[in-house]
Amino acid sequence: MKVAIVLNQSAGSLVGRPIEEAVAPIRAAFERHGAEVTLAAVEPADCPEAIRRALDSDAEVVVVGGGDGTVNTAVNLVMRSGKVLGVIPLGTLNLLARDLNIPFDLEEAAEALAAGEVRAIDIAEVNGDYYLNSSVLGFYPAVVQERERQRKMHRLLKWPGMAVALVKTLRRLPLLDVRLDWGEGPRRVRTPVLAVSNNVYDDGFRLVVRRSVLDSGNLGVYVARHRDAWALMRLLGRMVTGTWKQDDELETLTASGLMVHSRRRTLRMVNDGEVKRMTTPLQYRIHKKALKVLAPKAAGD
Numbered sequence: 688m689k690v691a692i693v694l695n696q697s698a699g700s701l702v703g704r705p706i707e708e709a710v711a712p713i714r715a716a717f718e719r720h721g722a723e724v725t726l727a728a729v730e731p732a733d734c735p736e737a738i739r740r741a742l743d744s745d746a747e748v749v750v751v752g753g754g755d756g757t758v759n760t761a762v763n764l765v766m767r768s769g770k771v772l773g774v775i776p777l778g779t780l781n782l783l784a785r786d787l788n789i790p791f792d793l794e795e796a797a798e799a800l801a802a803g804e805v806r807a808i809d810i811a812e813v814n815g816d817y818y819l820n821s822s823v824l825g826f827y828p829a830v831v832q833e834r835e836r837q838r839k840m841h842r843l844l845k846w847p848g849m850a851v852a853l854v855k856t857l858r859r860l861p862l863l864d865v866r867l868d869w870g871e872g873p874r875r876v877r878t879p880v881l882a883v884s885n886n887v888y889d890d891g892f893r894l895v896v897r898r899s900v901l902d903s904g905n906l907g908v909y910v911a912r913h914r915d916a917w918a919l920m921r922l923l924g925r926m927v928t929g930t931w932k933q934d935d936e937l938e939t940l941t942a943s944g945l946m947v948h949s950r951r952r953t954l955r956m957v958n959d960g961e962v963k964r965m966t967t968p969l970q971y972r973i974h975k976k977a978l979k980v981l982a983p984k985a986a987g988d
Contacts (some may be wrong), residue, residue, distance in 0.1 A: 688722045688723070688747055688748060689722070689725075689744075689745055689747055689748070690717050690722045690723065690724050690725075690746055690747070690749075690750060690773075691724075691725050691726075691727075691740075691741035691742075691744050691748070691749050692713060692714075692717070692724060692725070692726040692727070692736065692741075692749075692750040692751075692752065692775075693709070693726075693727050693729065693738050693741055693749070693751050693752070693761075693892075694706075694713075694726070694727070694751075694752040694753070694777070695729070695730075695731055695751075695752060695753035695754070695757045695777065696709075696727040696728040696729060696730060696827070697730060697731050698752065698753045698754050698778055698853045698901070699754060699778055699779055700758065700776075700777040700778070700791075700793060700813070701777055705843060706728050707748050707784065709728070709793060709982070710726055710728060710751075711878075711884075712793065712794045713726065713752070713775065713793070713797040713880075714726055714796035715796075715908050716794070716801040717797065717800075717801045717920060718843075719801065719940075720801040720802055720853070721770055721962060722748075722801065722987065723849070724746065725741075726745065727740075727741075731757070731762075732917065734751075734753065734757055734760060734761075735760055735764070736859075736953075738760065738761050739764060740777075742765065742898055743763055744767045744871050747770065747771060748770065748771040748772075748773055748981055749761070749770055749771070749773070750772075750773035750774070750775060750800065751772065751773070751774060751775070751822065752774075752775035752777050752793075752880045753762070753774075753777050753778060754776075754777060754778020754779060754780075754960070755779075755780055755781065755782055755783075755820070755959050755960040755962050756776055756778070756780070756782070756960050757777075757939070757947070757960065758774055758783060758819065758959070758960070759818060759819070759904045759959040759961055760884070761774075761812065761960075762817050762818070762819055763817050763977070764853075765817065765978070766810065766817050766904065766977070766978065768860055769979075770851070770977045770979070771805050771981055772978065772979065772980050772981065772982075773800045773803075773981035774787070774789060774800075774839075774980070775789075775793065775796045775797060775800065776789055776791050776796060777793070780895060780960070782797070782820040782895070783819050783820065783980075785895070785897060786898045786901060786974065787806075787899060787901075787980065787982045787983070788804075788898075788901035788982070788983055789971075789983060799982070799983040800981050801830075802983075802984065803981050803982050803983045803984055804981075804982060804984050805978075805979050805980070805982075806901075806979070806980055806981075806982045807902065807978070807979055807980075808901040808902050808976065808980055809885055809886055809903065809904060809973050809974060809975050809976060809977065809978070809979050810885060810973070810974050811883070811884075811885035811906060811971065811973050812971070812972045812973075812974065813883070813956070813958070813965065813969050813970065813971045813972075814965045814966070814969055814970055815978055816958060816963065816965070818885065818958040818959045819978075820885060820959050820960055821882055821884045821885070821957075821958075821959070822881065822882070822883045822884075822956050822957070822958045822971070823880065823881070823882045823883075823887045823956060823957045824863055824865075824880075824881045824882075824954055824955070825859050825861070825862075825863040825878060825879050825880040825881055825911075826860060826879050827878060827880060827957055828936040828955040828956060828962050829955075830908065831859065831957050832961050837864035838985070840854035848969045851914060860914075860915065861878055861879070861889070862877050862878065862879055862914070863876075863877070863878050863879065863881060863949075863954075864876075864877050864949070864950070865881070865947050865948060865949045865954075866947075866948040866949075867881075867908075867910070867945060867946070867947060867948075868944065868945070868946040868948070869940065869942035869944065869945045869965075871947075872942070873948060876910055876912075877930060878910050878911050878912060878915070879911055879913060879975045880909070880910075880911040880913075880986075881905075881908075881909070881910055882908075882909040883906055883907070883909075883971050884898070884906065884907035884908075884909070884937060885901075885906065885973065886898045886900055886901055886902075886903050886905060886906075886907060886908075886973075887900070887903065887905060887941055888907055888909075889908035890929060890932055895963065902975065902976050904930060904943060904973060904975035904976075905941040905942065905943060905973065906941065906942050906943065906944070906945060906971060906973050907939065907940075907941060908939065908940045908941070908945055909937060909938070909939050910937070910938040910939075911936065911937055911938075912936040912938065913936050913937075914952065915941040918936060922934055922936070922937060928965050943972075943973055944970070944971060944972050944973070945969075945970075945971040946968055946969070946971075947967065947968060947969040947970075947971070948967065948968045949968070949969075950968060951967060952965055952966060953965060953967065954969065955968050956964050956969075962984060
């Protein structure tokens, strides 16, 4: 098997670590399992081109090391090639890696993938843009943009920057006025948050939500009806305690597709952590088992 590996050398887990220390165990893990390996460690701005070169090569598998933003870039390129995608989690949240049970330790992740198997999972799309985890509209894009502004102005780390941005954005809490249609006719909603996930989120005790099923062929649609900051803070508290799906002001449903109509010509959203602006209407779709990924073997295999 031929494997092309691209590492974002500025990803969080590699900061302060000599890149040679990261490259050597990754290469060694795949070579131990008989793979022919090419590996490139590049700066963030060079990641898209490096991934394109890997996809244009004769490698059957392209492995990307980075955070959710790097993985999102890779997914939108891989979907046009049909090749297998592997993910080495090097970011903060590493959402797909969590759901695929890929270890966060770099050496353990490389070994698990090198000894792993190919799985077919669903991928979601909005207006031609693919995403693996979630697309969030409403006040959240403003939070992410404010977080990045705070980090640049005050050199804050990601989580402190997020906390400051959340407080500042909640003060004005903009509402999204849209019409949703998942096949039963359009329905108007005014909401601070609309999230569309690739497969449905699990119940449970955690702030970072998880998915145990990645191939149901369904989008999860979450519409918050909270109209003030305190109500939204209570929802965040329910996420920590694992009771967020029982919130009376949170509407949840599943659908294979969703249309979002708005009087605005464009809407901002956050797709897998990346802020984007798209022309309305927004057409969400899910492509069942359309993405081949390299994943650790299930226990007992």
